[in-house]
Amino acid sequence: MTGFALLTATQQPAPTPPDQRERFYALLPELLASDPRAVALLADIGAGYVDAGPAVADRVINVGIREQLLVSAAGGLALTGMRPIVHTFAPFLVERPYEQVKLDLGHQDVGALLVSAGASYDMAGAGETHFGPRDVALLDTLDGWTVHVPGHADEAQAQLRAALPGDDRVYVRLSGASNARPYGTGPGMTVLRRGNRGTVVAVGPLADRTLAAVEDLDVTVLYAPTVRPFDAATLRSTLSEPDVVLVEPYLAGTSVRRVAEALPDVRHRVLGLGVGTAELRRYGSPADHDAAHGLDADGIRRSVTRFLS
Amino acid sequence: MRPPTTRGYDDLAALMTRMTGDEKHEPAATSTLDVLWVLYDRILRVDPARADDPDRDRFLVSKGHGPMALYAVLAARGFLDEAALDRFAGFDSNLGHHPDRTLVPGVEISSGSLGHGLGLAVGTATGLRLQGRAARTVVLVGDAELDEGSNLEAIQYAGRAGLAGLSAVVVDNRSASHGWPGGIAARFAAEGWATVDADGRDHDTLERAFRTVHDDRPLAVVAHVEPKGSPR
Numbered sequence: 383m384t385g386f387a388l389l390t391a392t393q394q395p396a397p398t399p400p401d402q403r404e405r406f407y408a409l410l411p412e413l414l415a416s417d418p419r420a421v422a423l424l425a426d427i428g429a430g431y432v433d434a435g436p437a438v439a440d441r442v443i444n445v446g447i448r449e450q451l452l453v454s455a456a457g458g459l460a461l462t463g464m465r466p467i468v469h470t471f472a473p474f475l476v477e478r479p480y481e482q483v484k485l486d487l488g489h490q491d492v493g494a495l496l497v498s499a500g501a502s503y504d505m506a507g508a509g510e511t512h513f514g515p516r517d518v519a520l521l522d523t524l525d526g527w528t529v530h531v532p533g534h535a536d537e538a539q540a541q542l543r544a545a546l547p548g549d550d551r552v553y554v555r556l557s558g559a560s561n562a563r564p565y566g567t568g569p570g571m572t573v574l575r576r577g578n579r580g581t582v583v584a585v586g587p588l589a590d591r592t593l594a595a596v597e598d599l600d601v602t603v604l605y606a607p608t609v610r611p612f613d614a615a616t617l618r619s620t621l622s623e624p625d626v627v628l629v630e631p632y633l634a635g636t637s638v639r640r641v642a643e644a645l646p647d648v649r650h651r652v653l654g655l656g657v658g659t660a661e662l663r664r665y666g667s668p669a670d671h672d673a674a675h676g677l678d679a680d681g682i683r684r685s686v687t688r689f690l691s
Numbered sequence: 692m693r694p695p696t697t698r699g700y701d702d703l704a705a706l707m708t709r710m711t712g713d714e715k716h717e718p719a720a721t722s723t724l725d726v727l728w729v730l731y732d733r734i735l736r737v738d739p740a741r742a743d744d745p746d747r748d749r750f751l752v753s754k755g756h757g758p759m760a761l762y763a764v765l766a767a768r769g770f771l772d773e774a775a776l777d778r779f780a781g782f783d784s785n786l787g788h789h790p791d792r793t794l795v796p797g798v799e800i801s802s803g804s805l806g807h808g809l810g811l812a813v814g815t816a817t818g819l820r821l822q823g824r825a826a827r828t829v830v831l832v833g834d835a836e837l838d839e840g841s842n843l844e845a846i847q848y849a850g851r852a853g854l855a856g857l858s859a860v861v862v863d864n865r866s867a868s869h870g871w872p873g874g875i876a877a878r879f880a881a882e883g884w885a886t887v888d889a890d891g892r893d894h895d896t897l898e899r900a901f902r903t904v905h906d907d908r909p910l911a912v913v914a915h916v917e918p919k920g921s922p923r
Contacts, residue, residue: 421821441821448844451810455848458814461799462822463745466814481804482841486811489801491793 399560403499405535406556407431409542410467414438417546419465425452427470427499453479456494457486465495465546471505472498472514472555480520488524493550497542501587502632502657503671504558506664515632515657518609521553522636528552529610531586531631534564537607541567557631558668559587568608571616577601580625580690581617583637585609588677592629595682599690601627609637614644624650627686631677633657653689655682698767700728706763710779710786716759722864722891722916723752723831724760729897730829730860731768739769742796748826749815751800753808754833754862755789761798762786770797806839808832809859813845816857816909828856829901834863834875849909850883857909858901859884862891866919879911891916 411434414420422432424444434442445451449470456466468475475498476483487494502515521527528550532538538556544567545552566572571583574593577600584592585606593603602620606613609630617626624645628637634656641652657675664670672678676685698706703724707716731737735748752761762779765771771786778784785794789803800811812830819826832842849857861875871878876886885905889896891914900912 421818443817445844445848448848450806450841451813451844451848454807454810454841454845455814455817458811458816459818461749461811461815462818464818464821482807482810485801485804486807489791490811491801 399562400535401558402532402535402538402556402560403558404431405539406469406497406499406542409539410442411435411438413467413542413546414441417465419463420546421459421464421466423452423456423459423466423468425449425470425474427474449474449479450482453482454486457482457490457492460487460492460494460549461490465549467495467497467546469497469499471500471512472517473500473512476514476517476520476553484524487551488526493548493552495542495545495552495554497554497556499556501555501557501559503668506666506668506671509665510661510663517553517555517632518630519633519636521610526551527610528569528608530554530568530608532556532607533561533586533589533605535560536564537567541607555586555632557587559631561587561590565589565605566607568606569611569613570608571613572605572607573602573616573620574605575601575603576620577603578622580623580627581621582627582629582686583617585628585630585637588629588631588682591677591679592682595679596686599686601686601690612637612640612644614640617641617644621645621648624648625690626650626652627689628652628654628656629677629682630654630656633659634675651689653685655685697769700732702767703728703760703763706766706773706776707759709773709776710759710762720757721760722919723754723757723862724764725892725894726831726860726862726897726914727760727764729894730901731764733894733898734901735829736826737797739797742770745822746824746826749799749812749819749828751802751808751812751815751828751830752790752798753800753802753812753830754805754836755802756833758786758788758790761790762795765795765797768797771795805833805836806841809842809845809849812857812859813849813854816849816854817852820854820856826856827858829858829860831860831862833866834861834871835866835868837861837871837875838867838869846879846882846884850879853883853907854909855905855907858905858912859909860901860912860914862914862916864916864919874913876911876913884909884911886911886913888913888915890914
């Protein structure tokens, strides 16, 4: 597990940051061992990677390729006081069983820790069916969800550990993209840079490329590893020119409304960068899709420069 | 253990009338009535004084439609204040046309959209099993509700997992638009459940069905009642 090696090798810059999903699978047995309420629910995805020892094996439940049951069973387990950790790819965790998320968790007034992998287009070659850019926007239609978008495996690990003891509804959006180092674990935003010509909010794994994109611009850069609740206080307290750019690794504009709600008394402008709604019908690599959606450093630089000029 | 029953089966019709205003009830409104009564009167270990007891049996009504019979039984068993029945479905009422578990004591799940209860019951039975509790989980579904594919996911998994703490009672009033050729029980049996067909109006038969031994697998009781739309 390269992830654990990197945790102690802080002196040397890591050539490749640890993978968030691998870290989650490696961490899962420890989470289960640490809390007798914890129970992992899988729908085949990840089942071959989770190596749970005999002490916790009965709390790793693979329901097969049954995503409606995956979330309904989580609701039932929570009703008995358990703490479900529910995992599959983003579109199969939030989109396909959306009504189960709405009714069997929310309407039952119970919680769960939903942990998705695949993000918007980690599996670029798999195409649209495996893309998950709509997850955060869908969860925005529901009440009471905390949404973490970790930008580094260490952040994901801290967020997972912190979420385990609760009874609330938490979504952790693991990504194949990563920053070179952790910048914070939320729930508040981290101030990466202060400037005078506006604010750029970089969400999760887009922080490094956003910093590179605005290197020559006099802007504040905030880092958000948690987007719900949205940290309005830090946005307000660090605001210079009231021009705000959101750089989000999922549907463009998802948090624009949150900026409006954060600045109800300030005349402001806001630009929401992210993944477009139009289907590209392309495969290739995540880097290809970043470029196509203007989410590579060049694209972010172009958009921010145009917006601020 | 259980508090003395202040009301009996013969009082249920009058309790339902307080909600519906109708002196006589259509079979559809009462299709679940006898199953509910037998469960609360003879099977379930539940107590309104200890409604949060972690070792209580769990009764999940998946088919949330037509809950008057449920509310009448809950009132008769002391879970509900009878006066609440008179405010049925009002804005300030805790009793709606589909039940909300956060509003009604003794209601284990909020239901209404069909096809959610069996999955919730699988999770509930699994949670109780993991905690080493002997409590039983019983979920009530309708034959038409089984149209929803989500039920299949739960039926298949519960059978494979040998979820012996789980029982499903299917109230079959033949209301599924396309029917169930070969019967409903056969579908549960194919997935590894113990199954019993029973007269859904006969209390002794229902009691025997619910007491069927199923040590290593879940139990499905198919309770047959009059077809929807027919006079009782």
